[in-house]
Amino acid sequence: MLKYLFNFVIFPGFLFTACFGLMACWIDRKVTSRIQWRVGPPWYQPFMDLVKLSIKEIIVPRTASKELFFLSPMLGLSAATLVSMLVWLVNIDPGSKGFSGDIIVIVYLLTIPAIAVILGASASGNPLASLGASREIKMVMAYELPFIISLIVPIIKSHGLLRLNEIINYQVANGPFITSLSGIIAFIVMIFCIQAKLGLVPFDASEAETEIMGGTFIEYSGMLLAIFKLTKTMLMVVLPLFLITLFWQGFSFLSLWKYVIILVIIILIRNTNPRVRIDQAVRFFWGKMTLLAVLAVLLAVKGL
Amino acid sequence: MSRKIIPIGPYHPLQEEPEFFKLHVDGETVVDIDIELGYNHRLVEKISESKNFDQVAFMVERICGICSTSHPFAYVNAIDDLLGVKPPERALYIRTAIGELERIHSHLLWLGLAGHFLGYNTVWMWAWRYREPVLDIFERITGNRQNYGMMKPGGARRDIFEEDFPWIKKTLKELIPKLDMFKGAIMDDPVIRMRTEGVGVLTKEDARDYGLVGPTARASGVNIDIRRDDPYAAYDKVEWQVCTHEGGDVFSKAVVRILELYQSINIVIQCLDKMPKGPIDSGIKDIPPGEGIGRHEAPRGEVVHYIMADGGNSPARHKIRAPSFMNVASNKKAVIGETISDATIILAAVDPCYCCTERMAVVDYKTGKKMMDGQDLIRLSQEKTEKIKNKLGR
Numbered sequence: 270m271l272k273y274l275f276n277f278v279i280f281p282g283f284l285f286t287a288c289f290g291l292m293a294c295w296i297d298r299k300v301t302s303r304i305q306w307r308v309g310p311p312w313y314q315p316f317m318d319l320v321k322l323s324i325k326e327i328i329v330p331r332t333a334s335k336e337l338f339f340l341s342p343m344l345g346l347s348a349a350t351l352v353s354m355l356v357w358l359v360n361i362d363p364g365s366k367g368f369s370g371d372i373i374v375i376v377y378l379l380t381i382p383a384i385a386v387i388l389g390a391s392a393s394g395n396p397l398a399s400l401g402a403s404r405e406i407k408m409v410m411a412y413e414l415p416f417i418i419s420l421i422v423p424i425i426k427s428h429g430l431l432r433l434n435e436i437i438n439y440q441v442a443n444g445p446f447i448t449s450l451s452g453i454i455a456f457i458v459m460i461f462c463i464q465a466k467l468g469l470v471p472f473d474a475s476e477a478e479t480e481i482m483g484g485t486f487i488e489y490s491g492m493l494l495a496i497f498k499l500t501k502t503m504l505m506v507v508l509p510l511f512l513i514t515l516f517w518q519g520f521s522f523l524s525l526w527k528y529v530i531i532l533v534i535i536i537l538i539r540n541t542n543p544r545v546r547i548d549q550a551v552r553f554f555w556g557k558m559t560l561l562a563v564l565a566v567l568l569a570v571k572g573l
Numbered sequence: 574m575s576r577k578i579i580p581i582g583p584y585h586p587l588q589e590e591p592e593f594f595k596l597h598v599d600g601e602t603v604v605d606i607d608i609e610l611g612y613n614h615r616l617v618e619k620i621s622e623s624k625n626f627d628q629v630a631f632m633v634e635r636i637c638g639i640c641s642t643s644h645p646f647a648y649v650n651a652i653d654d655l656l657g658v659k660p661p662e663r664a665l666y667i668r669t670a671i672g673e674l675e676r677i678h679s680h681l682l683w684l685g686l687a688g689h690f691l692g693y694n695t696v697w698m699w700a701w702r703y704r705e706p707v708l709d710i711f712e713r714i715t716g717n718r719q720n721y722g723m724m725k726p727g728g729a730r731r732d733i734f735e736e737d738f739p740w741i742k743k744t745l746k747e748l749i750p751k752l753d754m755f756k757g758a759i760m761d762d763p764v765i766r767m768r769t770e771g772v773g774v775l776t777k778e779d780a781r782d783y784g785l786v787g788p789t790a791r792a793s794g795v796n797i798d799i800r801r802d803d804p805y806a807a808y809d810k811v812e813w814q815v816c817t818h819e820g821g822d823v824f825s826k827a828v829v830r831i832l833e834l835y836q837s838i839n840i841v842i843q844c845l846d847k848m849p850k851g852p853i854d855s856g857i858k859d860i861p862p863g864e865g866i867g868r869h870e871a872p873r874g875e876v877v878h879y880i881m882a883d884g885g886n887s888p889a890r891h892k893i894r895a896p897s898f899m900n901v902a903s904n905k906k907a908v909i910g911e912t913i914s915d916a917t918i919i920l921a922a923v924d925p926c927y928c929c930t931e932r933m934a935v936v937d938y939k940t941g942k943k944m945m946d947g948q949d950l951i952r953l954s955q956e957k958t959e960k961i962k963n964k965l966g967r
Contacts, residue, residue, distance in 0.1 A: 305698035396577050400601075400913070470692045471764060479587045479690045480917045481579070542764050544692030546914045547601070549767060 281357030283350045290502035291315040293532055297505070300536045315502070322495035330488050332394030341392065342489075342496035345385030349503040352378040356510050359433040360520040367434040375433075375511065376420065379466065382500050383409045386475075386485050389497070393488035401484025404547045405475040408465055411554035412472075416462040418562035419455035423515045425569040426452065437519035447516040451568035456516050458562045460531070463508045464538055465550070467501060471542040472550055509535070576604065579913060583612055587690060587917050590927040594904070594920060601912045606905055614931040621891040626652065626726055626860050629888060633878070634720050636893070637929045639682060642675045643871030644893065644929070645724035647878040650805055650867025652726035655880055656857065662807075664729040664853045669807040670844040671715075671723045672869065673837040677748075678707040679872035680788075680830045680837075683924045684755065687827060690921045691768055696758070703751045706744045713737055728854030738845045745838050752838075756831050769824040773907035773919030776821055783903040786896045787874020788833065789923045791817045792825035799870040811843040823922040830924075860884075871896055873924050895929035 276282055294315040302309030329335060352375055358365040383405060390402035424431065426446050427439040446452035465472035476484040486497060509531040513520045517527055545553065582593035591612030597605035617636055621629050633644035646668060653660060660668075681704040688696025708718040714733050715721035723730055733741075759765055775785070780793035790797055798815040800808040816832035818825040862884040869876045874896030881890040900923040908916045935945040945953075 301694075305695055306702045307698065396579065400577075400579065400598075403600075470694075473692060474914065477692060477914065479692065480914055482586055540695045542693065543688070543696075543762075543768055544914075545764060545768065546912060548912070 276354050276358065277350065281361065282354040286350070286353040286357070286503045286506050287499055290499075290504075290506040291319070293505050294502050296529075296532060297536050297539075300533065301540055304540050319495050319499065322498070323492045325491040327491035327493055328488075330394055333488065334392040334394070337388055337392035338488075339493065341385040341389035342493045342500070344388070345382040345500040346496050346503075348378045348381035348385070349500045349507065352511075353503055353507045356433070356507055356514060359437065360510065360514060361522070365434070367432050370431050371433055372420070372424070372431055372436070372515075376417065379504075379508070379511070380409065380413065382504060383466065385500070386497065389489065389493075390485035395488050397481045397483075398485055398487050400481050401475045401487070405485055407547050407551055408472060408475055411551040412462045412465040412558075415458050415554055415558035415562040416466075418559065419458040419462075419565055420515070422446070422451050422455035422562075422565050422569045425566065433514055437514060440518045445516060445518045449569075450573045451565040452516055454561055454565040454568070456512065458558050458565065459512050459516075460534060460538075461558055462554075463512065464535060465554070466508060467505055467535070469535065469539045471538070471545045473544055474547045474550060477544055505532075505535075581917070581920065582609075588921065588925070588927075590925075592901075592925070592927045596908070596913065596916055598913060601914075603908050603911055603913060603916050606908050606916075608901060608904060610901070610927060611931050611933055613928055614933040615928070618891050618893060622888055625886045626882075626888065629891065630724050630726065631722060633893070634722065634724075637895070637926050638719055639679050639926060640675060640871045640873060640876075640929075641720050642671050642724065643869050643876050644878070644895075646672055646806075647867040647869040647871075647876040648880070649724045649726050650869060651865040651878040651880040652857075652860070652867070653865070654867055655860065655863045655865025655882060656727070658727060658855055658857070660728045660855050661852045662849045663732075663851045664855075665807040666810075666844045666848040667729040667731075667733055667853060668724065669811070670733065670841050670848075671721060672806070673840045673844070674707060674710060676837045676872045677834055677841075678704050678711075679924075680834050681707070683830060683872075684759075684827070687823075687918065687921060690918050691765070693765070696755075700755065703748060703755075706748060710741050710744055714741070725854065726860075727857035728852075730854075732853050733845075733848075742842055742845060745841060748838060749835070752831065752834055759827060759831065766824060768915075769827065769918065770820070770822055772823045772915045773911060773922060774821045775903055775907050779903065779906050780821070783906065784899050785874070785903055786899050787870065787872070787924075788826060788829045789874065789900045789903065791815065792829045793821040794819045797875075799868050799875045803868060805868070807844060807847075808840075810847065811840050813840050813843075823918055826922045826924075873897055873926060874900060893929070895926065897923070897926045897930040898932075901925050901927075901930060 278284065292312070295310070295312050298314065299309040329338060355367070355371060355375055359367045387402045387405050390398040390405070423436055423446050426449070427436050430436050430439060440446060447456050468476060476486055486494060489497060509528055510520055512531060513527050520527065576597055576599050579596040579598050580593065581587055581596060583591045593609040593612070595607040595609065596603050617633070621632060624632055630645045630648055633648050634641050636644045681700050685697040685700030685704070688694065688700065711721060712718050714737060715723055715731060775793045777794045780790045780795045785793065785795065786797070794817055796815060796817050801815055813836045816829050816836060818829050860882045862882055865880045867878045876896060877894040879890070879892040880888050883889040903923065904920055907919045911919060934943060936943055
């Protein structure tokens with residue numbers, strides 16, 4: 270029991286993932302600023318931002334539904350923490366076998382932060398936030414479809430294994446899935462889905478600053494906003510890690526470069542694209558990405 | 574979904590100026606728009622009547638921070654028109670060069686902002702980085718990055734030194750490959766085209782109906798440009814072309830502005846090459862009674878200044894019409910029917926500049942009837958002066 274609590278709160282759950290994520294966040298900001306001819310912040314800037322946000326006053330709008338307004342950030346954070354613990358443990362703890370079907374649980378848990386954002390935005394009672402929430406709903410519906418279809422690829426390729434631990438072992442024995450044709454297609458689809466799940470440009474329509482002024486987060490301030498930001502930061506660790514687990518023989522601290530490569534791809538996509546309209550994003554995911562994902566599944570069935 | 578009002582302004586990250594667009598939306602679609610201006614009326618025309626003719630050139634420079642030489646340019650054109658004199662040749666070339674350098678930095682600024690509004694911050698930073706050399710040129714020849722103070726009724730206030738010419742030309746020529754890069758990056762990027770093509774279309778008829786000016790009109794295929802249609806300064810002595818595009822959408826507006834950048838660089842270099850030696854000031858002493866109209870093609874379109882003199886030391890009447898005043902109204906046509914995401918870039922695509930567009934009227938809130946005219950305002954001001962006088966006991 271105590272071990273699980275330790276795993277959840279300190280290592281590799283909340284505290285560790287948060288610190289790891291804040292460093293990833295710094296890499297994101299630094300690389301972005303170097304691309305944009307700026308100097309960029311020092312490495313501790315994300316930590317300072319978090320500290321500063323958490324000592325600020327929390328303003329609750331009069332029209333807000335208070336319980337939901339306070340609870341939804343916690344919901345998002347706890348889901349992100351849980352999923353980070355699950356994904357880390359199968360990768361770095363040889364004693365942890367996971368459980369059968371944990372891959373499905375993780376997919377569900379990964380959706381919860383987005384749902385928490387939608388709930389919180391709807392609870393705040395701001396028209397711009399509700400607009401952001403409706404965009405976020407459309408976005409979730411858009412990216413979940415290709416995300417789940419491409420998730421089937423590693424399951425097919427490992428002949429029906431539903432346990433992350435076994436998928437890693439299968440890859441260690443038979444080579445990573447990413448080297449196969451279906452694997453690389455599914456991997457690319459997943460990267461775009463991750464981009465949307467993280468709410469980064471070009472899929473940041475739900476919080477578009479220059480259109481709806483932060484959209485879903487417009488009424489959030491202080492600690493609650495910090496929690497939302499922290500959730501996003503933790504997802505920035507968990508999602509690439511999940512991807513490495515599924516397609517790339519899993520993660521160990523010696524193979525940090527895998528994570529860095531995915532992070533840099535995400536940062537580059539973010540910095541070389543304008544924001545797409547929500548209808549264009551939906552068309553992109555339900556059109557091209559779903560087709561590619563289905564193609565990957567067919568190829569995987571064929572054994573390619 | 575029910576109709577809601579999405580406010581853009583008076584404080585909004587989209588534009589750092591006090592403007593207010595009420596978007597009436599149905600779901601994501603804009604069904605109506607109210608344009609409300611007038612948050613920052615500064616009585617510029619009235620202030621102008623209390624300054625002498627030389628000071629007004631500096632004062633109108635403060636109307637707009639971006640096109641800060643356009644208003645003085647139109648103003649000195651108006652004074653020259655009033656006097657019927659032609660300033661010395663060298664002064665005309667200097668005015669032209671300054672006007673075009675300003676167009677370069679203003680269009681680059683817009684390009685960056687347009688990128689920012691689309692969420693493409695890399696374009697924003699890069700465009701502003703390559704705007705810096707232009708501002709460096711300004712700093713070298715005028716001492717300031719903005720508010721150059723180069724225009725003077727009857728001439729130019731400062732000379733451009735011959736020894737700076739090679740450096741200026743070199744800096745401008747170095748800008749051309751960077752522009753090529755932007756041209757490629759914007760015209761060939763599928764995602765940018767997806768966001769801007771067919772968005773906020775203003776047809777040629779719309780452009781005529783709304784009386785659009787500048788790049789906004791030229792992007793709708795209306796071939797107007799004061800620099801060519803009513804040549805002033807040295808614009809008839811240099812080779813250049815008016816750039817138009819037929820689309821009328823946001824993409825066309827970007828294309829027109831990028832193509833104009835090349836023309837402007839070309840004009841500045843020609844001005845430096847052809848600039849004759851000689852005096853830069855015709856030494857105007859008195860302004861006789863009369864009227865004058867001056868026009869200038871600012872980066873955003875045609876600026877008109879009207880000056881009436883009564884033989885005194887300052888203008889008896891000074892009327893200014895800034896280009897955004899014409900262009901902002903066209904948003905009503907362009908935005909309706911588009912989504913909120915597109916509305917923001919459409920609002921920004923006319924390159925609006927609100928501080929020179931502000932007008933004031935006192936109206937009855939209920940009936941919408943105008944309650945005061947110019948005479949009433951003058952009477953009000955006199956009463957106030959009287960009150961202050963009495964209070965001070967004089």
